[in-house]
Amino acid sequence: MKILKIAVIAGDGVGPEVINEGINVLNKVAGIDSSFKFEFTYFPWGCEFYSKHGKMMDDDGIEQLKEFDAIYLGAVGFPGVPDHISLWDLLLKIRKSFDQYVNIRPVTLLKGAKTALNDVKREDINMLFIRENSEGEYSGAGDWLFKGQEHEVVLQNSVFSRKGTERIIRYAFETAKKEGRSLTSISKGNALNYSMVFWDQVFEEVSAEYPEVKTASYLVDAAAMLMIKDPKRFEVVVTSNLFGDILTDLGAAIAGGIGLAAGANINPERDYPSMFEPIHGSAPDIAGRGIANPLATIWSASQMLDFFGYEVYGKMVLDAIEQLLTEGQVLTPDMNGTASTSEVADRIIEIIESTVPSNTLNV
Ligand code: NAI
Ligand code: MG
Numbered sequence: 001m002k003i004l005k006i007a008v009i010a011g012d013g014v015g016p017e018v019i020n021e022g023i024n025v026l027n028k029v030a031g032i033d034s035s036f037k038f039e040f041t042y043f044p045w046g047c048e049f050y051s052k053h054g055k056m057m058d059d060d061g062i063e064q065l066k067e068f069d070a071i072y073l074g075a076v077g078f079p080g081v082p083d084h085i086s087l088w089d090l091l092l093k094i095r096k097s098f099d100q101y102v103n104i105r106p107v108t109l110l111k112g113a114k115t116a117l118n119d120v121k122r123e124d125i126n127m128l129f130i131r132e133n134s135e136g137e138y139s140g141a142g143d144w145l146f147k148g149q150e151h152e153v154v155l156q157n158s159v160f161s162r163k164g165t166e167r168i169i170r171y172a173f174e175t176a177k178k179e180g181r182s183l184t185s186i187s188k189g190n191a192l193n194y195s196m197v198f199w200d201q202v203f204e205e206v207s208a209e210y211p212e213v214k215t216a217s218y219l220v221d222a223a224a225m226l227m228i229k230d231p232k233r234f235e236v237v238v239t240s241n242l243f244g245d246i247l248t249d250l251g252a253a254i255a256g257g258i259g260l261a262a263g264a265n266i267n268p269e270r271d272y273p274s275m276f277e278p279i280h281g282s283a284p285d286i287a288g289r290g291i292a293n294p295l296a297t298i299w300s301a302s303q304m305l306d307f308f309g310y311e312v313y314g315k316m317v318l319d320a321i322e323q324l325l326t327e328g329q330v331l332t333p334d335m336n337g338t339a340s341t342s343e344v345a346d347r348i349i350e351i352i353e354s355t356v357p358s359n360t361l362n363v
Helices: 015-032 047-053 061-066 083-097 162-179 195-207 220-229 241-254 295-307 311-327 341-355
Strands: 002-011 036-042 070-075 102-108 126-132 136-145 153-159 183-187 215-219 236-239 262-266 274-278
Touching (some): 015 295, 015 311, 015 341, 047 083, 061 083, 083 136, 136 241, 162 236, 183 195, 183 241, 220 241, 236 241, 262 295, 274 295, 295 311, 295 341, 311 341
Parallel strands (some): 002 036, 002 070, 070 274, 183 215, 183 236
Antiparallel strands (some): 102 262, 136 153
């Protein structure tokens, strides 16, 4: 039997609440197929760890994570620890150390999910965002000169390397080609006269290798407007780290809400573990009440199954989410329901059970 070793960083706030339910779903799915199972190892890292030890993770944390097949992350960040520390010393450290340079965020309106837009058909919201995840605006390069003095100066540099830009754009073209869909690049070449002019140039260069892929290119401000006004024109989308971060939250709002949006941080070469997570944060305002929506975390479990080559089970989980949304009976308050986090996950598990012949279930 194949054993998939998963490092679990549940993190802060609602992180542990939703991740536990994702694990229940993964275990249920693995129970259907006797050829593989998951082995979960828990790491207590996050803001509580920081308050005890003055750091977000063990000093050799990256070394410890290296041996795993994947990382399953809840959310990190909590009042009391500055967000730039919690984000940089854990989440961004993992993404960078493991060269998880592709961030895949589906913006797909599932059956039964509500959109904030009027007059759109469900099929019109079906985008796949491919966000550069290792450099760009989140390179961390910069300086803070004369801090606290009248003449202080802050520099926050973007880094767009030839290698980093080419590889994300090429990955997006490969994806669009495989899926037979168009590819849209989102940049800002008019104002960002080095980085984004370069991005646009690389996009054009790589596009010459893929004559079969239909392309479009938008400025980020226009893209934000068009995602609302005419979402169907976006299919596969490639963009930079910052723009992808912002536009996928907008995407979440038009595709079922932040409680439903998932993201995969992928190292395509599989030299290092990839990481799967909901895109939302630790939601301190609702933490501890058992009402966080676990569906984003469960969707990211579906992405993990796809990544391991179990697309049939990835689809089974996604189908279960669609059925639950279509039934509309067991939903958390963010989706105007009254159910708890665990009630939603239990219903997902029931739906999965009902789609599999009972004699094949061995958990
Ligand atoms: P957030 O995503 O935690 O919350 C924004 C709003 O969405 C809140 O009203 C919250 O209640 C709601 N929400 C989020 N997830 C939900 C869920 N599963 N079910 C129902 N409602 C949900 O973003 P916010 O408030 O800006 O950040 C809170 C903390 O999370 C900060 O410390 C921030 O740095 C951190 N953060 C961490 C991320 C990560 O670990 N990947 C990503 C974004 C923020
Ligand atoms: Mg974000």
